[in-house]
Amino acid sequence: MATILITGSSDGIGRHTALTLAEQGHRVVLHARNERRAEEAAKEVPAAAAVVVGELASLAQTRELARQAIEAGPYDVVIHNAGVGGGQSAPVITEDGLERIFQVNTLAPYLLTALLPAPARLVYLTSGLEAGGRARLDDLQWRSRPWNGMQAYSDSKLYDLMLAFAVARHWPGTLSNAVDPGWIRTRMGGPGATDDLPQGSDTPVWLATSEDPEATVTSHYFKERRALRANPQAYDEALQDELLRRCAELTGTELTPR
Template sequence: MALIFITGSTEGLGRAAAQALIGQGHRVVLHARSAQRASALVDLSPRAAGVVVGDLGSATETRSVAAQVNALGRMDAVIHNAGIYAVKDRSATPEGHAAILAVNTLAPYMLTALVERPQRLIYLSSGMHRGGTGPLHDIDWTERRWDATRAYSESKLYVAALALAVARHWPEVLSHAVDPGWVPTRMGGRGAPDDLEEGHRTQTWLATCNDPAAMVSGGYWYHRERQAPATEASDPVFQDALMTRLAALTGMTLF
């Protein structure tokens, strides 16, 4: 059975993925933003391989999360599930701007660099990534007028490009991006039209299966079907420019 780390596993898609994998007999390492949020895992933690705690909006705490994961052993797979669309009461502030970039893009980048390299990496993107074309020099929105929807779309373009860049640079690792659909989670809202059950199946399948289709790295997936991502996501020039920008922002080089 595989040892799998899932970020943002206290609720929504991350929790659903954790429940499914634990039910299949896999060893799952859970993640909560804080000790208070970890209390939501009381029903899952006795059957889990561990629980790590840290706010992925903080570079310091993201480093701590990576250290906690590494202390539990080399993962077979990591599912980068954690993400935010807006920050309650702070979305229009500089801190709110920074949180979306930090959680959705910088944290997956940092964890990819810091967590001992697994056999499989799965990054949650979004169909909204196709509307995320923007200037990489202003990835942190210091020059433009803030647009939360555009910022979210950009962050999901960046994480898709990260997944495909990893596939290109680390051929020994199976790396994929997943669009889980617009599902009725706290972030997606109750009226979201997609299927919550389908929303987590692709990432759990990619983390554990030996299906020939899933064993070809560099895929962008929606409901277990490989699709074409935005042109930028699969463009090596864009990927490398993004990696350079993320290295400058985090102080760590991935490739």
């Protein structure tokens, strides 16, 4: 039995992943962004061991979430599932003065990774839209270019890949991989999406728990349990380390080699 933390597990892919893992007998810790959603999550996944609460669009709340998560751990696996989409017609600025898509999708998983003890396995959910991402590390907050919400989303998913691969390099004792879950019918994916929840959660569950040789690898990008080739920028180690440096500046917390 593994102990597994899943961010963004009050609904959608995260909740289905949690349900599947709990049914398999694993100890699952859920995450919700507020108390109301935490209560809903606990009802939907009654076998969960705990629910931790924190809004990822807040650095202070993300730190509090990490504190709660440490108390409920330690973890064999952390699945960074939480994220927001890119449909906004203008940038949303958080209480920290940061662009929300970048903060929730990239900076929050960076900070949680840096604050939590290193697990045996890390899974970062990305998107096939990473292929169109552009690593604009000089303008992470979209202050010097016209706003494009879908581009901001694609960029954030590229950064998630870069983060997963950077962690794999700096933490050789942790299997760190990224997953494109597909276009799943969820609140974010919308009713026109092509795939159902079981398909979206299958690969994260497999990477979290399987002892198959294909799953016990690191620095890979998967979809439907198959390794894919990602956006070439994701493999650029200089870009990876620059992303880590800029995230450390924004959070005041370094992700240290282990």
